[in-house]
Amino acid sequence: MSAFWQGRRIPLAWLLLARQPARLAIALAGIAFAGILMFMQLGFRDGLFDASVTIHKLFDADLVLMSPRTMSSIGMAGFPRRRLVQALADPAVKGTTPVHWNLLLWRNPQTRMTRSILTLGFEPNDPLFIDPGLQAKAHALNQKGRVLFDELSRREFGPIAEWLRAGRTVETEVAGKRVRVAGLVTLGPSFGADGNMLTSRETFLRLMPGTPPGSIELGLIRLQPGSDPAVVAQRLRQLLPNDVAVYSKKGFEEFEKNYWRSSTAIGFIFTLGAAMGFVVGCVIVYQILYSDVSDHLPEYATLMAMGYRLVGLLGVVAREGLLLAVLGYVPAWLAGQGFYALIRSGTKLPVAMDPQRALIVFTMILVMCMGSAAMAMRKLADADPAEIF
Amino acid sequence: MAVRGLQHWYGKGEMRRQVLQAVDLEIRPGEVVLLTGPSGCGKTTLLTLVGALRQVMEGSVRVFGHELRGSSRAERQQIRRGIGMIFQGHNLLRCLTAEQNVQMGADLLADLGYRARRDRSREWLRAVGLGDHLNKLPHDLSGGQKQRVAIARALATEPRLLLADEPTAALDSRTGREVVELLQGLARNQGCSVLMVTHDPRILDIADRVVRMEDGQLVEAGEGERLWGSDRLPDAGMGPVQ
Secondary structure, three states, X not given: OHHHHXXXXXXXXXXXXXXXXXXXXXXXXXXXXXXXXXHHHHHHHHHHHHHOOOOHHHEOOOEEEEOOOOOOOOOOOOEEOHHHHHHOOOXXXXXXXXXXXXXXXXXXXXXXXXXXXXXXXXXXXXXXXXXXXXXXXXXXXXXXXXXXXXXXXXXXXXXXXXXXXXXXXXXXXXXXXXXXXXXXXXXXXXOOOOOEEEEEHHHHHHHOOOOOOOEEOEEEEEEOOOOOHHHHHHHHHHHOOOOOEEEEHHHHHHHHHHHHHHHOOHHHHHHHHHHHHHHHHHHHHHHHHHXXXXXXXXXXXXXXXXXXXXXXXXXXXXXXXXXXXXXXHHHHHHHHHHHHHHHHHHHOOOOOOOHHHHHHHHHHHHHHHHHHHHHHHHHHOOOOHHHOO | XXXXXXXXXXXXXXXXXXXXXXXXXXXXXXXXXXXXXXOOOOHHHHHHHHOOOOOOOEEEEEEOOEEOOOOOHHHHHHHHOOEEEEOOOOOOOOOOOHHHHHHHHHOOOOOOOHHXXXXXXXXXXXXXOOHHHOOOOHHHXXXXXXXXXXXXXXXXXXXXXXXXXXOOOOXXXXXXXXXXXXXXXXXXXXXXXXXXXXXXXXXXXXOOEEEEEEOOEEEEEEOHHHHXXXXXXXXXXXXXXX
């Protein structure tokens, strides 16, 4: 390692780069561009997958029951509510919450346009979300025809939050029935739903009169402290008939993400986009390093004639690659932060600079630069000190 | 430095042609030897062989007591550290200042600290009269100044043998003369042997010995200027075509 960085020597790699500012600027712009492209594409991809489970993450549950016919949150099938009661027979189960789940048509009270909104129906006294603040608000749902509206829903649902804060009574139609907004909750739109609302089971059934009696779409199971969810899930799978599937909470989220990952082209498209950025970056860095080595070939040959080892000179090229990687990554990271903020405000997608992705992109840039340096080094083998006399 | 029965060929098979034929040459420590002769007679080849830049094919080349024939790449690279080289072009690193260029030479002295190597580089630049141009890039120096930086760089490695290939070729006569005198003086002070290839008749008087090469053979040797009558200037480019 000390041979690689040669502590107290002329920083030849740096000077080779720095004394050609135009070339350095082009190289850094190219690397930064590739980095930004990778940040964007991977950010979108992860953001979209994360966004598909915005609601899923909020549930207060250790285990989740769903119908085996359910493919994703935009097409939840029903299963008998009795299964939850059966699950209560297991000593490790502390409590359960039956949840109705469907996409209904919400009429924007301002523009009268309708739009599909994710509606969850539950017993207002049952725990639903981890956030304890809901309990107090849920009380208002005990009255018929009352709903809680998610203030993070997209603007197309109407200025519900503003009106409510201004003290107005907000009433609108959901699935053709009149409802009153009794309060606001903070959930966030997901990939499958642009907006959310909560209501009582009773109101839900009034909005969806066709729901078969005793059928629910989601069952939340909370366990006694200290019990192992995996073990209990296994017991429940044996206990319950096969008209219901048991998931851990993590598995419930993964199930949803997996749907978007495997049943749509999103993952492929964005991964391909990131790969394109990588390839473009490779081409640029290779071009820069190759022409740098070619231009300085007589100088490298001179150094070899003076007694410098080929390995040492390869180290110079490697250090150039490393410097380019680090210097190019910084603007890419900063620009990535900026773009993520822009995406968050523009699309309400939960896109953030998570350390893992920052590391992945840095690794990609490093591989890009060091790989290009390794390719450019082959040119260095042409430096024959005997030819310079 | 001692050369015995050195032969060298370029090319392979039918195309193979001999450029050196049984060359014998010895240079004593501190001696300044000039090598002249027409172009293409093998002077540069001899220089690259003595400078451990090429593998010796036939015969013996001993530098500092090491036999170069059959030496490995690593051995030759190690021997090159004891040899200073000055080229026709200055071959300075364009991205380094004069001082940094010289220090690239001094950096090969592994047992010196960074500060000592830097001070040494500055001393050498002062010795070649460039004390005021330490931080200039080669781009901003004149041809003579660049060649002087190259000399400082070669001497900064504390060589015991200095090889120079037409160091005055790119310089006007007065600058060329100055540079060579500087080179000779500094090398003498260091006790460093010099083998210099040149076509320039005006500098022959600085040599302890002049060696003439023709068709890959050393034909005559003499003491300095006496060898050359005014009617027999070495004619660059007029040698026999091989």
